[in-house]
Every structure is written in C-alpha cells, then in structure tokens.
Amino acid sequence: MIMQLEPILKEAGELLKEGFYGAFKTQYKDKADLVTEYDVLIEKFLMPKLKGAYPNDEIFGEESYKGNTFPKSGIFVDPIDGTTNFVHRLPHVGISVGVWRDGKAVEGGVYNPILDEMYLAQKGSGAFCNGTRLHVSQSTTLQEALLATGFPYTKNSSPMDLGFVLNSMTNLLPLVRDLRRYGAASLDLCLVAKGTFDGFYEINLKPWDVAAGIVMVEEAGGKVTTHEGGAYDMNDRTIIASNGAIHEALVNEIGFYE
Template identity: 50%
Template sequence: MIREKLINIVMECRELFLQGYHADKNVQYKGTVDLVTEYDVAIEKRLSKSLQEAFPDFEIIGEESTKEITYPKKAIYIDPIDGTTNFIHSLPFCAISVGVWEEGRAVAGVVYNPVLDECFSAERGGGAYLNDKRIFVSKQHDFQQSLIVTGFPYTKVTKGEDYEWVLRTMANMLPITRDIRRTGSAAIDLCYVACGKFEAYYECNLKPWDVAAGVLIVEEAHGKVSNEKGEEYALGEHIILSSNALVHNELLKNINIG
C-alpha cells in the first residue's frame, strides 16, 4: 500500500524533527515573516532521498528545494515542517506533510506531527486514519454551532487584497459561528477537520505542499474540499475551503460576501 510506504518514510524523520523542535535553531528569512531553519532543509533532503527511491517515476516538489512550482502528472509534494513559526516558538502545531498526486488527483497523503505523535494518513478509496484508527468528519450541521479554523497568508504584510479578504471573511463569520481558531499549520487544520475537531477550514494564497496531503485526508474522512466557487479544488488555486460537507454551503456563502 502506498499509504504504509509513506508512513514508514515520514517516520524516518521523527527523531530529527523532535531534535530540532527542542534545540536552539538557526533561523533564516525567506521573506519578512516567512521563516526557515536548518531542520526544514535537513528533513526535506532525507524525505526526498527516500521518496525518490520508493517512487522513482514521481517528481519531488519540496518547499525548500523547489525554485519554481510545477504540477507534473506524477508528483510528490513535501512540506518538511508545516508550521515552521510554531516549530521555532516551541508551539506543538507543526508537522511533516507528504502528498502523492497523479494526473491532477491526490493518491495518498501523510501528515505527521511528531510532537503530539499524531499521524494522519489516507489512500484514495481506503479511508482516513489517525494513527491506526479510522476517522470521520463532524456531524454538526448548524453553522452557528460550528468551530471554524483559518490562517493568515504571508502576503498580509503588504496589506493588499489578501489582507483585506482575511479581515472581511472573519468579520462575516465570527458572529455566526461558535468561534474561529488559528493554529498556524494548514496541514494540521485540514486533518483536524477530517477528525471532527473543526467543522470547517478556509484560507487563501497557500502553496501546493501545504495542502497536498490534507485534501485527500479530508475527502477520505467523508468531508468536502472546494475552491471559493464550490468547485473541486485544484492544487495552486488561490482559495481553499474544506468542511464536514454539512456546513459547506454556509461556508461558501459567507466567504463570498463582498
């Protein structure tokens, strides 16, 4: 099974991830608030080597090594540490994310948080799992009683369209939901929708490696993932929405209020 192969490869990086989490780190800046550590680079190198050996027909697209994002027919998208800012600040919401895509569709994915020892995984048609337990989305159908999670794009520093969109959507939804959370890891947010902790998640301006694994995990947990038009989400689209499917229409409606 592809899922089991991926889990084994990701687990090879567990000790390195935990070592980095507890260590003093050399922090560098890719942008004003976009950070990278030596552990992001080291984990990606280790993952890339093992994945290339296990899946020689697939192109590896990694956050730290890819200069130009492409969408080949057979691709494996790696985020060695999704939630690097949390990782640096010793906040436990950070994870390794690996998603396998073929012909524009997710085939398998693993999101592993070594700090909390939470391994989310899925293979198309085989269900979604947290460690060895099958998971499903929440059964909540009332948007007012739904807990929503979101994220803030790095482009917020320019106070441009993304920044305005974030403020507008939060203003729309805060009064009509139970509350809104922000963990700082898109991969974990998607997985927490998949296991029923959150009813819905939305964000803009993400990279493919942020969501390549989590999208399938939500779908295999019987949730829904779309763009802002309600259409099937494709990697690279500007806005992603995911939910337990029961509140998806309300989520769409409130995302699109001008």
C-alpha cells in the same frame, strides 16, 4: 503504497524532534516567512527516501522548488508545516507528504512527532490517525461550527490578501461557534478529517501545505473546494474544506476574493 510513507515520516520526525527540543539557526525568506536549518535538513532527508518509494513521481519540496506553477501530478513535501510554531516551540507542527495524480489527491501522510500523531490516507481506503479511522463531524449549521483558518505570509505585502482575511472573519465570526488559527494548514485539514474542526479555509497556500490534508478530508467524508465552490486545483489561491454538510453555507458566507 501508503504504508511506505509511515516509516519515512517516523524517521523524519526524529529530526524534527531533535530541532524542536534543541537549538537551530533561523532566517527569513521574506518579512514574515521563516525558515530554519531543520526545514532544509528534513527536506534533504525526505527527497531520496521518497524517490526510492515513488520512483516514477516528480517530487516538489517547499525549500527546493523554485517554480511558480504546479503540475497535476507529483509528490508535494512540506518538511516542517508550522515553522513559526516550531521556532516558538508550539507543538502544532507537522511533516506533510501528499501524492497527487491527474489532479486528484490519492495518498497523504502528515506526522506531528511532538504529539506523536500519524495521519495517513489513501484514496478509496479511508483516513486514519494512529490506526483509528477518521470521520468528519456531524454539524449541520454554521452556528454549530468551529472553524479553522490561517493568515498568509502575504498579509504584509498584499492588501488584497489581507483584505480577504479581515473580510472573511468579519463575515463568518458572527455566524459560527468560533474561529481558531493554529498555524499549520496540513494539520488543520487533518483536524477537519478528525471531526475536531467542522471547516477550514485559507488564502495563498501552496500545494505542499494542503496536498496530504485534502485526501484526509475527502477520505473522512468531507469536501474540499475553492472559496467559490469549484473543484480545487493545485494552482488555486483559495481553499475551503469542511464536513460537507456546512459547505454550501460556508461558501455563501465567506465573502469574495479577486
């Protein structure tokens, strides 16, 4: 089934490139959350294509879904993950499609058309980038670890969310090799699967941000939980992904979120 995703993502990638190298209109969803006409255009392109490929699955797109909670099964679509990067012409942008059934990630595709990197994964069949199988890193200590994180859009409106960002960095930065903040969670998770990053964590992400990346990490041999170490659910507020070897240490040191 996953092979159906590749041509759909490739075609959608042409639209993303058109916008990235061209002109577009931008507006704010709120104080810090941008949306462009290409976010909407790409999602509208993807919806019928995905419905044709997965006729029995409900599809949830970032720009069209208005609910606050999410089911255990469905297809979760981010038409441009890294919209702020897209607006500023930073090439860390991707189109993300993740398929979940009964609370488990089963298929995922993340495509960065600017760098022409196609990430594909299917439960039980492995994770790949441009046909090369992915494996998580071999780092065993936080001291060796290069971590990725992100800053939630709620940093402007939620003191708790901002506090988690600052506290987790305060806790982790002295213990790890370094931290990176690239601004596209789906691709950050792919880079954990690729072994570039040893771990990733963030707060207040939505299913379309992580649905595809989670299956990448798991199929590359990594682990994904909440910040407390429990199984990740689509309605959870925190996520930690790692190569598995540093996971317990990462959970223990990241701090708390209430």
